[in-house]
Amino acid sequence: MIDALIVSNVLLWVLVIVLSGVVLALVRQVGVLHERVAPAGALVLGDGPRAGEPAPVLELEDWNGRSLRIGGADPGGRSTLLFFLSPSCPVCKTLLPVLDSVRSAEDRWLRVLLASDGPRPEHEDFVREQGLSERGYILSSALGLAYRVGRLPYAVLIDEGGVVRATGLVNSREHLESLFEAKERGAPSVQDYLERQRGERRVA
């Protein structure tokens, strides 16, 4: 009898160890999942004009000296995507082809502008290499200051009426598309949208 109890006791301990090890492993996997599913849309930074506020009106010149206006109602009825980049930012470069495809696909309603700042000589090689001179490349520190761009690549979507619709740090095509989604759905960020959805579900 005692032998049987000892055997069962040791066996139970072994099983409890295995079980608690499995629980620990599962909890750690939950942690990894949390890290992977974290923010899915463009990261909205705190400063600058927020979604829903009118964009500051600026008269600027592009790379070739043509003047253009950012902010205020657009005469052509098109929205504007401002993409802030710099020659020294590798992620920005990887997004240039994405911007090209966006430009050709959304040309009907969207004007894509590239914005950077600093002395012109630093940008000459970059503009030549990437063929940006005809693609609305703007050198202006006033623009970056107006939107308080602290980190790159940063994008701002302004609608046809001159109102900021979405802003955020964009590192991928998904982030960029989340800005268009934001305009379409009228929610400034993915988090906001989910929040609203939940609210609607609760009401329904």
Place this chain on the structure above:
Amino acid sequence: MSFDLDPAVRIALRLSLALLLLAASHHKLREFEAFRSAMANYRLLPDRWTRVAAAGVASGELAVGIALLAPGLTRAAAGAAVALLALYTAAIAINLIRGRRDIDCGCAGPRARRPLSGGLVARNAVLMLVAAACALPAAGRPLVWLDGVTLVAGVTVLVFLYGAIDASLAHAPRLRALGGSKA
């Protein structure tokens, strides 16, 4: 009336608590600057005292952890462990009452940022009970080989479970941030 704890259970609890304190002091001493700034964030002491206080807390943990391993010092060490845990819990509770939930608790190393929560207070309360149990007198019973199994297995399971519970506490705010259940 006195309550005697079985010696095997008492040793298992004592070893587990010692391991916990040694691990905690290890990360505090290794990344001392991070721990000091976490402690300064509690805003309980003037800034120039935080360095001394942080060094005191970290080395106190180390000393209590080692003392728990020495059979002769168990009662004193258990008492000191209760006092240390009570100190942490009070610091956390004060900041929770102040509404400063977002500061890092400084209890899991600098890489695992962990905001303050009621869960931490509950966790510390359980640890204080464990430490208090270590101070109870042990029943005089000769230890047999099966107690060895209980000891090793018991400590292993406690370490695993502590890790699991601690990690779930860390996940709770992230789960809330996802907008899922309010658990």
